[in-house]
Amino acid sequence: MTNKRIVLTFPSRLVGQPITTHLVKEYDLMLNILRANVTPNEEGRMVLELSGPKKAVEEGIDYLKSIGINVEPLSRDIKWQAEKCTHCTACIPACPSGAMAVDRTTWEVSFDRDRCIACELCISVCPFNALEIQF
């Protein structure tokens, strides 16, 4: 079994297509939609977690690419710039996944890419622009 989190960007012509159903049915994958931003007539974005046998996950991703969807690994999505961070902890209560965390002895804030679900809730919360979306 493999778990893969990916960011999909799809052209407006594919918005409304049953892409996720196809992934479940044809490739027997388990899907978890972490975030979706889909507006008719506009480019759509979706953050997906795929789980299933390694081969099926790869084939599923190939299928997405073949129909014209841009697929990026999720880890490239949110960037925390340590040098801009003042360790104020304002983002801590905003982050639902625990990706932003603070050590309560050193009071140092850290970012764990693997836990980030790219919900973007922290972006506007950070007063120092230390958190950025990378598209």
Add this chain to the structure above:
Amino acid sequence: MKTIQEINEKIRTGKAVVVTAEEIIDIVAEKGLKKATREVDVVTTGTFGPMCSSGAYFNIGHSKPRIKIGGGTCTLNDIPCYTGYAAVDILLGATAMADNDPRNSVYPGEFSYGGAHVIEELVAGKSVRLRAEAYGTDCYPRKSLDTLIELKDMNEAVLFNPRNCYQNYNVAVNLSDTIIYTYMGTLRPRIGNANYCCAGQLSPLMNDPLYKTIGIGTRIFLGGGVGYIAWQGTQHNPGVARTDQGVPRFPAGTLAVMGDLKQMSSQWLKGASFTGYGVTLTVGIGIPIPLLNEEITAHTAIRDDQIVAQIVDYSEAYPQIIPNNLGEVTYAELKTGTITVKGKKVPTGGISSYKRAREIAAELKARIHGGTFLLSEAVAPLPSTDSDVKCKLLNERPFKKKK
């Protein structure tokens, strides 16, 4: 009993014993007040948080031919400056925004660039664009100016903050059903989070709650350089309810501070953007407290679990000024990451950085140890609990046009 002169003599000869406001806690617990006062000379404090009432004034030097910006207009990187002084003296406030910034017209506004960011860039040694328009006079004929300028080109560049270093602050929550954007950060609906903004046991005025040593003229660490306390800050409000140890339960004392911007560092002066609220300057301040007697030492030994703050609703109680008691919490509770408000467990977030506050206290300690930072005697005390200084609401008297 010690004097500041005696402590300065020890600092000069490298013999002064300096500890931070965190370290003094254990020292007093172990050795007792008497011994701690005898052995320790100075306690250093620190805070690093957004302080909106900040700004800087500049004398940019006379152009050739001369221009009288006073009474005209002037911007630095498109951020408007105040020009109501002499020919080339201008003032830039931290919260100033460009005229064409959308502000909150697209709600919530981003407030990505303002006066505080210009101050940060200048301190970092960057050039900014200065534009000025003037009406022209016989002695100052020039009418416009468009030039790059950096800090080292200026005659004077002085950080002058009318209100910094709040002694205690509210814990902000949102009782409403919609998200709100405040100077205490983004507050999620139905008490989704609780934000606080105080360094607690490290905070300067928490360690000298009755202003026994911190006064007008006190030399301080300001933005990485040396500054001075110029006056009590605006809204100074020493008369609020206090704990048995004299620590205010509500926002109380404030400081007006100033110092040479040219000596400061952008590490300790940072522009901050609060979504939906505005731009502000995050200022690093550290104040040394000389342990002149046991009473002063006892105050510096204050711990987070002995300092309380009020929980305040920012959806209605704060903006409408309606009393609504949601209780109080200690900073020790806030720092666990979760508090209970109205029976609900709520995650907490800071607005001021405890890590940076600690670094400032350590840096000030190192400077005093190194003999490069001497203590100053206050030339006048700050108004304290026995004064009639208090923070009032506006007495509004609506203006009516005469017929």
